Each structure stands twice: as structure tokens, then as C-alpha cells.
Amino acid sequence: MRQCRENRPHTAIYSYPSSVIDYVDYTYQQLDAFAFRVAQQYALLIPSRRSSADPEIVVGLLGPSNLSYFITMLALSKLGHTVLLLSTRISQAAHVSLLQTTGAKYLLIDPSFEGLAKSVQETLTYLQFYLISARALFDYEVEPGLDTRLDQALDPKQETNKTAWIIHSSGSTGLPKPIYQTHRAALNNYQESLNMRGFITLPLYHAHGVSSVFRAIISGKHIHVYNASLPLTQQYIIGTMRKHNFEIFYGVPYALKLLGETMEGIEILTRLKVVMFGGSACPDVLGQKLVDNGVNLISHYGTTETGQLMSSSRPSGDIAWDYVRPSTKLQPYLRWEERYPGIFELCVLDGWPAKVASNKPDGSYATKDLFTQHPAIPNAWKYYARMDDTIVLMNGEKANPLATEGAVREHANIAEAVVFGTGKARLGMMIVPSAATSGLSSDEIVDSIWPVVTAANSVVPGYAMLSRDMIKVLPCGTEYPRTDKGTVIRQAFYKQFAKQIDESYEEITSSEALSLSEAELRAYIRASLIPLLELKDPSALTDDTDFFSMGMDSLQTTRLRATLVRNIHVNGNKLGQNIVFEYPSINDLAKALFDLITGVSSGAVSIEEDMRLLIAKYGRFEPHLPAQNDPEGQYRLVTGATGSLGAHLVAQLALSDSVRKIYCPVRATSIDKARIRILKSMRERQVHHTLSMEARRKIIALPSDISKETLGLDVEVYEQIADDVTAIIHCAWSVNFNLGLRSFEKDCIAGVKNLITLCLKSRRPTPASFNFCSSVSAVAATKGGIVPESLPVELSYAQGMGYAQSKLVTEHICALATEQTGIRARVLRVGQVVADTVHGIWNDNEAIPMMLQAATTIGAVPKLDESPRWLPVDVVARIVKEISLSDAESGVMNVVNHQSFHWTRDFIPACHKAGLQFEEVGRREWIDRLRRSNPDPKVNPPIKLLDFFASKYDNDKPTTSLGYDTDLARKWSPALAQATVLDQSLVDKLIRYWMVECWRVSGNTQPQSQAIVIAGPCGAGKSTVARTVSDHFGVPWIEGDNLHSEASLAKMAEGSALLDEDRAEWFERIKEIVNESFATQEKKFVVVTCSALKHAHRERLRYIGGNVRTTFIMLQASRDTLMSRVGGREGHYMKVDMVDGQIAITEAPGIAETDVLPVDVEVSKETLLKDVVELVSSIS
Structure with missing residues (x-):
């Protein structure tokens, strides 16, 4: 890179987006300077090699293939380190194995992998990990004439044969294996290039990806790298290609599938000189479609162990796009060994410059890749399959089916199990039942093995999991190809059952559906639910049991509906997406299905009638019996x-x-x-x-x-x-917007009745007041534009979901309680609650945070014509407190901000100003982008709410909003009366909270070691607590009292308090010992005892240095307790008369001191130590 900089410093060579698809061009000079800056940062964290005689230092690199990742590769190479390129898609066990096998003691990670790194560190306790340097730390103006050399101590000739990269195998036959690539082998591999301006969507931790980038850099041909923060979608690929004049495209077949779905995508590909794919075979139908439409499609074949070997580059008129051909230079180093008739394994002979591994006695490398020869074109080969049974999915992911097959095959009901899915989007499995299944249906056979499949799914990556609907049962006794040892011949099996496999990926027709009576439907639903819910006691599932009271989740509702759609004949009718939520019991669901089958209009009561029944059922109360007991003060139940x-x-x-x-x-x-x-x-x-x-x-x-x-x-x-x-404040409620009304009865509505009854049992002159936190969703369908502070005139004014309907039912129950008993039952109808005003904390799993998180996953936020009336959660708490402590009578109060702001004109600009980067798009376009984005909720959490968002925004209906009368609520709550509209300060806080704490997009380096300071005044029990924590966790304990100078000890023995200058030396000594402890022992944290009573004392200990963060556990007790404990000590320099002095200087934690965790020590010793151990477990 430095040589390229010297020869052509200002040539743009590498481009990466600043946001979405807005690319920034970088020159050789910039890339070299960026790598130099980052290398200087890493040199402070990772020891330098002093000469080429020093052993290589292996540094793991884990993260998305963004600019920071690439610059880090260059920076580590500048320092003479070996870079272990770790895939983001392998398991934790695979990461542990690779780091351990390669001897890596350092790991650089993207913030999104911090949790994984910590888990790996639990196994590899010596491992140190740091965050990859953020773009802002290196991407700024480059000074001319900068000397970027950092490897002057290393001998270039010796370094040539040192390992540059460690790339690993896919792990298709077990754990991934490291493949070592020297600088010499890498450079030999990178010399071959098509010399074209390119666009790449491949990750840099794959051999094809990193090779393609460095071929471009060496050849001087500009390359654009796909934005790693975006999902791989047709829209983004096409958008990038339309903005730039590329000659070659590098990608996996999945990217070609996306582009091949529309003529626009195909037309884009036809403009390119070359479209090159690798990583897996391109499906024949897709490849042929592209070629027939004029795309110059070229297959690239190579391996991590041998570098690039062959491509299907061919003369004009040659349409054999799927047959690769070796060059004349490569030909002498290849050997084709016939494994099956007409099927050959490729072996690469010793001497091929890019080969870095051997697995045969003669030094050659057997690839385990099988090929067939073209019938007419000499020396042209078509990829057939892997010898090791690996299944390569359409997106290039490789799945090893052997463990799952073996587990299922062990089941008594199974004679054979074969997983399929080559070239498809997901896996399926064919099973041949054993004779033990005589009399069982296919569904019953699948039910019997489903626990085995579930267990197998738990230890494989997501793309290798099997779903129930993709398990196909062949007839018992089916003949299939086997060896003389009785094992299945996989490829022959696939060929024999090709038709059944293809049909598995098509829609299952209704001809397979069952026609059942209502009683049979009940039995069928029960049989489906028992394994689905994994019930240990099936008798607990009665015909009237609410499914959700048994723990059913959204995924299980989807699976139950899919089972019903696939297997139950409903007379051509369509089952609603929410049918399980709407009919959440066996009786209700069976009746709803039978009504569809018979065409009879459902006899079920309307939602409004059901609401009336619940109001009547839970709206009867016994009167309060007054008593003379009336102690002072307020006693609240919350x-x-x-x-x-x-x-x-x-x-x-x-x-x-x-x-x-x-x-x-x-x-x-x-x-x-x-x-x-x-x-x-x-x-x-x-x-x-x-x-x-x-x-x-x-x-x-x-x-x-x-x-x-x-x-x-x-x-x-x-x-x-x-x-x-004296008062109950009822905030708790089940927050699940999919549940039907009846699913809220037991835990929520019945709970209200019980709480009001408790108010009425109060032994005071008047009953305790009941303050119910309702929701504006209870009146969201109000007609007329303004919601009054009263019960709505119609039950239908509740929003159309069980959550809102149950809230409105409860509002009526509160009114009945007042009417019958005179209790003060207040309904506090709360609007949208958002982050608190102090720290900006807002649960990132809620809808609005999810919508904004899409800025980081799909690069876009919708422009909405909405005027929210938000209230921060701490303000709402103050409002509820004020009203509950007031003399307000029964009734409804709307706890809604009387001021609003506009989403697009006010909030979106504030988000930009707070540092969130995204594109503003129309609401339907945003839904479309989300729908076509990465379906993995771990990578793309907003996809979890796609249906919810689509129901609101995938239409052209004008947005309407309600106004709220808040006069009564403002009368009793000064906090509501003074509530302000959204301000920039709050937006800054909530965006910062999400980005740093939830979405992990901050580039700030997170400390890897922790000092837990057991603080508090003398007599609080610091030593006892510290000793317990040290023994329980096996970590060092540093007793601060032992580190005082002799002068300080003498001073305290005389009864004199230490001055700040006395303590300064003490704090420095504590910090020194903490750092020494981490330097000599590989522990995640140490325990320190130190009083740390003042803000200034704690502030000094917050900056211990190195990579250490500090957390304080502040032990607290009353003066009497402290005096008693200190007075009972013998021979200690701390005397009783010094207790008051310590109490006098003690400063309570400030608002910003969130690292101080107070603990009350005036409990039993057992409870105290148990609480502290639990606390340490949660923070360490």
C-alpha cells in the first residue's frame, strides 16, 4: 500500500459509503495514512514485534466488512501482525476453536459483537478484546509527506514468508479449520486480475472477497465496496449500480437472484462487461436466464487453501457459463481423480504459488470438490458437489446435515433420514419410517421426532435449522440407494426423489386437507398443541384454557396457524393471520373453524357484547366498612x-x-x-x-x-x-397487542377486581383510592376529533385490539366501583410515554425505537404526517404521583401532553442533529424496504414489527389524529400543566442511549477490566463484603486500608481526619496496585475496599488508567449502627469519635453517578452477602 501511495498517491482506488449508497472515494495516500493512524492506536493495546525473529502475534478481527474493518486489516499488517479473519456467521464454539488453535490472544471487534466477545472470553480467559477503531478516529484530512512506516524493525525478506492472513474453512464437516496465507502466497494470488472497475458485495473475511479487493488495489482499478450496514437488497444494489459506471460485479448467487427477479435488475447486469459469482453454485435456471438475456456471467472457482483457480471466462459465442476452465499457467498443477463414474475430484499439485495447504502424501491438496467434464469443450468442468456431503444453500452458506440426520435416524420410528436443500433457500428432510410406525399418520410420525429435531436445531446456525413443514414422510418400506454397508448414497437419493424434493418447495395444495367435525377439530387442535407447547402435563390444557396462559408465544401461534392452513379443509375460506389470537382456546378455535367449514355465520358474541359481559362479571363490589384506624402518612401499593x-x-x-x-x-x-x-x-x-x-x-x-x-x-x-x-396505583398490564380480549381476563381484568376489593377492605374511615393507569388506545376510535375526560359513549371507541378493549372494560369497572361504594376510583388515561428527561432511557423493543433503529439497519426512516403528544416517563410518573396524592374525585383524566410537534418537520431534523444518519422516505416505500430487508431479527430487529408497521403505514389513507381534553388532569397535576413540547436535549439523550447502549453503533472503546470498589464509612462492613466477593468469584481483593502511608495511619490513630492532600497519595497507591493486579493476573475484575465518601474521591478512582472501569458498591448504615460496630473493634486505628467526621463528609451519589450502587447493610448478614453477590454477578 505504501508503494502504491508513492507511485500514484492521488489516484482514487477504494470507495465506501458515508451513508446508505452515498460513496466517498479514497486515494492510495488516504488509505495508507488512515492505516497508519489506526496502527498507532492499536500499538498502544497490542505489543509490538521488535524484530522479524520475534514470533508472529495473531490478532482476531470480527465485524462487518466496512471501512473501519478494511483499514484495521491494513493497520495490523503495518504493525507486522497476523490477522485472523473471523466470519460473522459461525458459532461461538467455532470462534473459540479458531482463536485457540491459532494462538490469538487479542481480538478486535465491531461493537455489535461485544456480547459474543465476552462469552468467548469466559472460555479463553486470557483473551483481550478491543473495539475496532471508529471511522471518525481516522477519516480526516491527510497531511502531505507523512512518513507512515511502523515496521522499520522488521526484515522485509523474512516477513515475506510470514503469515499475513489466517482465513478459515466454513466448518461444513465440523469446526472451521484455519488456513494460513503468507504475504508471498497472498501477493501471488492477487496478481491475476481482469483489470476492470468493480463493485463487490462479498464480505472481506471470505477469501474471494479479500482477494477481489486486493486484486483491484494492485491493478489500480477502482473498486466500490457494498455498505456493510445495509441488508443485501435489490434496491440498494441497483441504486449503487445506477450511480456509478462499473465494469465488473462480484457477488454470490443470492445477489444475482435478487437482481434476476426484475427486468430492471437484469438490464443493469447487461451493462457490465463481466458479472462474476463465487461462494456457491448458481442455480442452472437463474444462470441460464441471465445469460439468455445478454449477461456475461462468469463463474469463479477457488478455495481458501489454493487461491483463485478457474473461471468460466470464455470467447464470445460460448454459452457454457457454468463450466470453468483452467489457464495454461494453472493446467500443469491440476490433477483430476475420478471418484464416481464421470465425476472427478480436483486436486492441486505442489508448486502452485498460491497454494498454502496440503492434505496428501505427495504435497498436493485434494479439494473434495467434484466436477463433471463438458461433453464437447475440452478442459471445461462443471461444479457438481462436495464430497463431504455439505449442502450449499442459495446464499452460499454451507450446512452439514450429518449430525441432524444421525440424531433423527437414531429414533425408533425412523429407518432413514436425508436432509436436502442444495441451491435452495432453506433445508428440508426426507424420512423413511420404520416398521414401528405401523398405524401412525405422517403428522404423528413427525410429532414423535420433533423433540429430536428441536434439539438438533439448537446447536446449528439459523440457516441450517429445519422447520416442521419441511419434513416430508415417505411410505414405510420405500427403497432408496444404499451402499453395501447400508448407508445412503446421497447424490443418488437426491436424483431418485428429485420430484418430491421440488414439490416440497411449492405451496401445499388443499387436496391434502382434512374434513373434520367440530369434535374432531377439538381433538386435532389438542394433539397439535401438546407438542407445540411442550406440555409436561397435557391435562392442564382444558377445552376452555386460554392458550396464552399456558405460555404460548407469537412464533407458536404462527406455527399452529400454519398447521391448520396446511391440514384442515375450510371450504375454500382463508384463515385470518390472527385467528389464534382471536380464538385462544380449543373450544373457541374449533367452533370458528367449523363455522368456516359449514358456512354457518359465527354464533360468537360481538367484541362489544363480550366487553359488556366482562364489565358485568367483574363490576360488582361489596361496600366499604368504615373503621377508626387512621394512622398518619400515605401508604401506597404500586x-x-x-x-x-x-x-x-x-x-x-x-x-x-x-x-x-x-x-x-x-x-x-x-x-x-x-x-x-x-x-x-x-x-x-x-x-x-x-x-x-x-x-x-x-x-x-x-x-x-x-x-x-x-x-x-x-x-x-x-x-x-x-x-x-391509603391508595393503590395500578400500572401493571400485559403488553401484547396481538392477544384477544379474553386473554386479558385472568391476569389483568380479574386483577383489577381484586385490587379494588383490597381498597374497599381498608380499615380506615374511607376506602383507599384506586388509581388506574389506562391507555389512550381505550378511546383511539373515538368519533368527533376530541376525546373528553369521561367514559366514551360507545365500547366500539376502543382500538381494535384486546389490549385496548381490556383497558376500556376496566375503565367501566372503575366507574361501577365508584357508583356502588363511593370509592375514589380515578382513571388516568395515559398517552405515548417516551424516554426520561435525565438519561434518555427508552426500551428499544418498542415500536417507535424500532422504527428509528431502521436508520441503522435499512438506512431509512419514514416521513409521517403525524403530530405526536409525547410525555417523558419521569414526567408521567410525577403526574400520576400528584393526582394520586391529591383530593381529586373519581373520574377520567387524560394524561396527554396538551402540546404537539410534527414528526417530519420537527422530530426527524432533531434526530439528524443528534447524529442519527438515514434517508427520509415515504411511508409505503419504507414498508417496502423493510419488507425486502434482512429477515433475521437478530441483525435487523425492526423486521419483528413488520406486520404492525404495515397495518399502519402500507396504505395511502390520510393520517388523522385525535385531540384530548386535559383540563381536569392539568388542574390536579402541575407537572402536566407545565409539560413542554419535544426539545433537542431530550432527542440528543434518547438517540445517544439507543446508539451506545442498545444498537451498539458507538465507536467508543469499551473497557475490558473492572475495579469494583466496596465503599462506605468505617463500620459499614467493607472488609466482610469484599472478602465474600473475592472468595465467591475467585478474584483478588485489595484492602485499601493497608495502603495508607504511615503518616496517615498515625494521624488517624490520633483521632484526626485525613485531608484531601493526604488521600491523594492514597488514591494513587490504590490505582497503582489495581493496575499491577491486572498486569499479573488474568482476571475480569478485582475488588477494592476504600471509603470513597465524596464525589471527588470517587472521581479519582474512576480514572484508574489502562482499560479499567470502576463501579462502586456503596454500603450504608445509620449513625447508631456505625458507632456500635466501630466501638466493638479492638486495636483498629479508626476510633468511634471519627464516625461523625466520616458521616459529615459523606456525599450522596449525584444524578450522573450511575456507577454508584447503594446497599443497605442493616439486614441480616446472610441477606446482605447474598444481595451483594447477586449485584456483582449482574455488573461484572
């Missing part, structure tokens, strides 16, 4: 404390002087687990660390189940709450 609003509400109530206790019922099996769930929730929302010890002690965690009459509590606890409670 549900939903593990949710965002609930956590903020509990924190704010705890800070209120008038509130004495806050009971928090949560689903848990013990008090400890309930407490841990609440603490975890509050810490995640960063509202726990600022609470004083007195405030935290108000929070009472209760393991409970509100669907039960006494909330699942012990009688004594229930009675105590009835004595105390």
Missing part, C-alpha cells in the same frame, strides 16, 4: 414496579415526605427474588442510586399474583396492607 413507569413512580413516591411505605407486588417465588427484580428494574432506569437509605427502606417487595383474590399473599401480609393502604 403494581408494575418492574416496568419503566412503575420504577420511576416508586422512586418518586419514595422521595415524598408524606409517603411512609410503598408496597410493590411483583411476580416472584420469594421475597428475595421479588426484591431483586425491583432493584434490577430501578437500576436499569437509573433511579435507584439517588435514593437515600431512608427512601429505599420505604419500598416493600412482595411476591404475589394479583389474579388471585388475596393477591397470592399470606393472610397476615394481606391484612397488614388492608390496615395500612
Whole structure:
């Protein structure tokens, strides 16, 4: 690269997008300078080689093939290191194996792989990993005349035979194997080039991808690299090709399939001089279609072990696009060994310059790739298959079927199992049943082996999994090709059953469907559900059991519907996508299906009638019996404390002087687990660390189940709450917008009845008030444009989903409770709740964050004509608190911002300003892009909400929005009256939170080691806690008290407090010992005991240096406890009279000190140590 820079510094050679498909051209000079800058950064993290005699240092590289990835390859090479190019698609076990086998002790990763790196590090504890340098750290103006050499200490002649890259096999026959490529072999491989301006969609961790890029660089032909942050879609490929004048395209057959789907894509390909594919065979039909339309399609064949070998480059008029031909230079180094009649394995002989591996005694390399010879063209070969049974899917992924086949074959019901799918989008499996299946249907046979298939699916990549609908059952006794040892002959099997395999990929016709009675439908649904839900006790599934109460999830509803579509004859009718959600019990679903079959109009009651039935069922209450018990203060019961609003509400109530206790019922099996769930929730929302010890002690965690009459509590606890409670705030609700109304009955609607009953059992002069957090979805279909602060005139005004309908049912139940008993039952109808104003925390799994995350996955956000009325979650919590503590009477209040903003004119520009880059597109185009984007929800999370987004935006209907009367709510809540419209500060915070904490697109280097400081005043028990943590986790413990200078110890022994200048030396000594500990021991964290009472003290310890971050566990206790404990010590330099001094200088954690985790030590020693161990586990 440096040589190219010297010869043609200003020649543009490499292009990569700044956003979406807006490419930036980079010169040789820039690339070399960028690599130099990044190399200097990595030199601070990875030891340098002092001479060529030093052993090579292997550095793993894991991430998408973006500009930072490529520059990192160059930078590590500049430093003389060997780069292990790791695929992003292999398993964790494969990563561990490759890092271990190659001796790599360092790993550079894209932020999106931080979780994987941490998991790998649990096995390879010596492994150090850092983030790949972000683009902003190197992509800026280049100074002329910069000397970019960093390898002056290395001998070029010796380095030529050192390993440049380690590329690995696909792992198709087991774990991937590393393949070592020297600088000499790589350069020999890169000399061959077609000398054309190119566009590449291949990843750089594949041999074909990295070779194509370096061939372009050596030949001086400009290459454009596909944007690695975008899904591979027709739109983006075509968009790029239309903007630039390319001569050659490099891709896998999947990319050709995308382009071949439209004449526009084919027309784009015909403009190119060459369209080259590799990685897997191109399906004959697709390739022929492209060639017939004038595309110069060339197959590239090579291996990681041998470099590029052959292509189907051919003279004009030769249409044999799928037959590769060796060059005259290569021909002497090839040997064709016949394995089956007319089928030959390719072997590459020793002496071929690019060959880096041998696997035969004569030094040759047997590729295990099989070819057939062209009947007329000399020395032309067509790829046939792999010898090792690997199945190569259409997208080039390689799946090894042997483990799955072997597991299924072991089942008593199976005589043979053969996985198929070569050249297809997904795998299928043919099974030949054994004689043991006599009398069983095909579905019953598949049911019997499904647990085995599920287990096999759990240990293979996603693309190698089998779905139930792709398992095909052949007749028992079917003859199939076998060897004399009885094993299946795979290729012959595929040929014999080609018709059945092809049919497996077509739509299953209705001729296979069953015509069943209603009773038979019930039996069929039950039989389908038991294995689907993996029920250990099938008797728990009654005909009226709600499926979702049994734990059914969305994926299982999809599978059940697919089973019904495939197997049940419904008289030509179509099953709705949500039929399982709408009829979530065996009785309801069977009746709905039978009505479709018979053509009888459904006798089911309407949704509105069902809502009326539920209101009547749960809307009857016994009167309150007044009592004289009326202790001072407010006693609150808050549900939903593990949710965002609930956590903020509990924190704010705890800070209120008038509130004495806050009971928090949560689903848990013990008090400890309930407490841990609440603490975890509050810490995640960063509202726990600022609470004083007195405030935290108000929070009472209760393991409970509100669907039960006494909330699942012990009688004594229930009675105590009835004595105390002055108000209940009900925030908890099941948030699943797919569920039907009846699925909300047991846990939600029945729970409301039980909570109101508890209010009425209050032993006070008046019942406790009930404050229900409803939703604007309960009135989203209101007619007239303005929603009043009252019950709607029609039940049909609820949005058309069970969630909204159940909320409106509850609003009516609240009204009935007031009417019958006089209880103050307030309905707080909450609008869109967004991130908090302090930290910008907003659950990234919600719809709006998902929509904005599409900016990072598909590069686009929709332009919407909407005017949201958002309220930050901490503001909503304040509103609910104010109203619940007020004298407001029963009724409905709309907790909605009275000010709005415009999505496209206000919010989108604010997102751009906050640093989020994306293209603004129309809403239907956005849906189309999302629909055609990567279907993997791990890579592309917004795809999970495609149906939801499409139902809202895949139409041309004008957007309408409701207004809300908020006069009453604003009267009782100053926070709502003063609520402001969206501001840039909030947008900055929420975008930063998503990008850094959720989407992992920040380039900031994350520390890899952690110092956990057990802090607190003398007598808090720091040493006891630290010793327990050290012993439990097997990590070093550094006792800060032992590191004081003799002068400081003498000073304290005299009863004098240390000054800040005394402590400065102490802090520096602690930091020095921490760094020494990490340097000498390969541990993820160390424990340090140090009082760290003041902000300034903690700030000093936050910057230990190197790659260390600090977390403080602040032990807290009352003055009396501290005095008692210190007074009981013997021979300690810390005296009782110094306790007050420490209390006086103690500074509570500030809002920004989210790394301080306070712990109350005035509990049993067992509880304290258990809580701390749990806490350390969650942060380390």
C-alpha cells in the first residue's frame, strides 16, 4: 500500500459509503495514512514485534466488512501482525476453536459483537478484546509527506514468508479449520486480475472477497465496496449500480437472484462487461436466464487453501457459463481423480504459488470438490458437489446435515433420514419410517421426532435449522440407494426423489386437507398443541384454557396457524393471520373453524357484547366498612414496579415526605427474588442510586399474583396492607397487542377486581383510592376529533385490539366501583410515554425505537404526517404521583401532553442533529424496504414489527389524529400543566442511549477490566463484603486500608481526619496496585475496599488508567449502627469519635453517578452477602 501511495498517491482506488449508497472515494495516500493512524492506536493495546525473529502475534478481527474493518486489516499488517479473519456467521464454539488453535490472544471487534466477545472470553480467559477503531478516529484530512512506516524493525525478506492472513474453512464437516496465507502466497494470488472497475458485495473475511479487493488495489482499478450496514437488497444494489459506471460485479448467487427477479435488475447486469459469482453454485435456471438475456456471467472457482483457480471466462459465442476452465499457467498443477463414474475430484499439485495447504502424501491438496467434464469443450468442468456431503444453500452458506440426520435416524420410528436443500433457500428432510410406525399418520410420525429435531436445531446456525413443514414422510418400506454397508448414497437419493424434493418447495395444495367435525377439530387442535407447547402435563390444557396462559408465544401461534392452513379443509375460506389470537382456546378455535367449514355465520358474541359481559362479571363490589384506624402518612401499593413507569413512580413516591411505605407486588417465588427484580428494574432506569437509605427502606417487595383474590399473599401480609393502604396505583398490564380480549381476563381484568376489593377492605374511615393507569388506545376510535375526560359513549371507541378493549372494560369497572361504594376510583388515561428527561432511557423493543433503529439497519426512516403528544416517563410518573396524592374525585383524566410537534418537520431534523444518519422516505416505500430487508431479527430487529408497521403505514389513507381534553388532569397535576413540547436535549439523550447502549453503533472503546470498589464509612462492613466477593468469584481483593502511608495511619490513630492532600497519595497507591493486579493476573475484575465518601474521591478512582472501569458498591448504615460496630473493634486505628467526621463528609451519589450502587447493610448478614453477590454477578 505504501508503494502504491508513492507511485500514484492521488489516484482514487477504494470507495465506501458515508451513508446508505452515498460513496466517498479514497486515494492510495488516504488509505495508507488512515492505516497508519489506526496502527498507532492499536500499538498502544497490542505489543509490538521488535524484530522479524520475534514470533508472529495473531490478532482476531470480527465485524462487518466496512471501512473501519478494511483499514484495521491494513493497520495490523503495518504493525507486522497476523490477522485472523473471523466470519460473522459461525458459532461461538467455532470462534473459540479458531482463536485457540491459532494462538490469538487479542481480538478486535465491531461493537455489535461485544456480547459474543465476552462469552468467548469466559472460555479463553486470557483473551483481550478491543473495539475496532471508529471511522471518525481516522477519516480526516491527510497531511502531505507523512512518513507512515511502523515496521522499520522488521526484515522485509523474512516477513515475506510470514503469515499475513489466517482465513478459515466454513466448518461444513465440523469446526472451521484455519488456513494460513503468507504475504508471498497472498501477493501471488492477487496478481491475476481482469483489470476492470468493480463493485463487490462479498464480505472481506471470505477469501474471494479479500482477494477481489486486493486484486483491484494492485491493478489500480477502482473498486466500490457494498455498505456493510445495509441488508443485501435489490434496491440498494441497483441504486449503487445506477450511480456509478462499473465494469465488473462480484457477488454470490443470492445477489444475482435478487437482481434476476426484475427486468430492471437484469438490464443493469447487461451493462457490465463481466458479472462474476463465487461462494456457491448458481442455480442452472437463474444462470441460464441471465445469460439468455445478454449477461456475461462468469463463474469463479477457488478455495481458501489454493487461491483463485478457474473461471468460466470464455470467447464470445460460448454459452457454457457454468463450466470453468483452467489457464495454461494453472493446467500443469491440476490433477483430476475420478471418484464416481464421470465425476472427478480436483486436486492441486505442489508448486502452485498460491497454494498454502496440503492434505496428501505427495504435497498436493485434494479439494473434495467434484466436477463433471463438458461433453464437447475440452478442459471445461462443471461444479457438481462436495464430497463431504455439505449442502450449499442459495446464499452460499454451507450446512452439514450429518449430525441432524444421525440424531433423527437414531429414533425408533425412523429407518432413514436425508436432509436436502442444495441451491435452495432453506433445508428440508426426507424420512423413511420404520416398521414401528405401523398405524401412525405422517403428522404423528413427525410429532414423535420433533423433540429430536428441536434439539438438533439448537446447536446449528439459523440457516441450517429445519422447520416442521419441511419434513416430508415417505411410505414405510420405500427403497432408496444404499451402499453395501447400508448407508445412503446421497447424490443418488437426491436424483431418485428429485420430484418430491421440488414439490416440497411449492405451496401445499388443499387436496391434502382434512374434513373434520367440530369434535374432531377439538381433538386435532389438542394433539397439535401438546407438542407445540411442550406440555409436561397435557391435562392442564382444558377445552376452555386460554392458550396464552399456558405460555404460548407469537412464533407458536404462527406455527399452529400454519398447521391448520396446511391440514384442515375450510371450504375454500382463508384463515385470518390472527385467528389464534382471536380464538385462544380449543373450544373457541374449533367452533370458528367449523363455522368456516359449514358456512354457518359465527354464533360468537360481538367484541362489544363480550366487553359488556366482562364489565358485568367483574363490576360488582361489596361496600366499604368504615373503621377508626387512621394512622398518619400515605401508604401506597404500586403494581408494575418492574416496568419503566412503575420504577420511576416508586422512586418518586419514595422521595415524598408524606409517603411512609410503598408496597410493590411483583411476580416472584420469594421475597428475595421479588426484591431483586425491583432493584434490577430501578437500576436499569437509573433511579435507584439517588435514593437515600431512608427512601429505599420505604419500598416493600412482595411476591404475589394479583389474579388471585388475596393477591397470592399470606393472610397476615394481606391484612397488614388492608390496615395500612391509603391508595393503590395500578400500572401493571400485559403488553401484547396481538392477544384477544379474553386473554386479558385472568391476569389483568380479574386483577383489577381484586385490587379494588383490597381498597374497599381498608380499615380506615374511607376506602383507599384506586388509581388506574389506562391507555389512550381505550378511546383511539373515538368519533368527533376530541376525546373528553369521561367514559366514551360507545365500547366500539376502543382500538381494535384486546389490549385496548381490556383497558376500556376496566375503565367501566372503575366507574361501577365508584357508583356502588363511593370509592375514589380515578382513571388516568395515559398517552405515548417516551424516554426520561435525565438519561434518555427508552426500551428499544418498542415500536417507535424500532422504527428509528431502521436508520441503522435499512438506512431509512419514514416521513409521517403525524403530530405526536409525547410525555417523558419521569414526567408521567410525577403526574400520576400528584393526582394520586391529591383530593381529586373519581373520574377520567387524560394524561396527554396538551402540546404537539410534527414528526417530519420537527422530530426527524432533531434526530439528524443528534447524529442519527438515514434517508427520509415515504411511508409505503419504507414498508417496502423493510419488507425486502434482512429477515433475521437478530441483525435487523425492526423486521419483528413488520406486520404492525404495515397495518399502519402500507396504505395511502390520510393520517388523522385525535385531540384530548386535559383540563381536569392539568388542574390536579402541575407537572402536566407545565409539560413542554419535544426539545433537542431530550432527542440528543434518547438517540445517544439507543446508539451506545442498545444498537451498539458507538465507536467508543469499551473497557475490558473492572475495579469494583466496596465503599462506605468505617463500620459499614467493607472488609466482610469484599472478602465474600473475592472468595465467591475467585478474584483478588485489595484492602485499601493497608495502603495508607504511615503518616496517615498515625494521624488517624490520633483521632484526626485525613485531608484531601493526604488521600491523594492514597488514591494513587490504590490505582497503582489495581493496575499491577491486572498486569499479573488474568482476571475480569478485582475488588477494592476504600471509603470513597465524596464525589471527588470517587472521581479519582474512576480514572484508574489502562482499560479499567470502576463501579462502586456503596454500603450504608445509620449513625447508631456505625458507632456500635466501630466501638466493638479492638486495636483498629479508626476510633468511634471519627464516625461523625466520616458521616459529615459523606456525599450522596449525584444524578450522573450511575456507577454508584447503594446497599443497605442493616439486614441480616446472610441477606446482605447474598444481595451483594447477586449485584456483582449482574455488573461484572
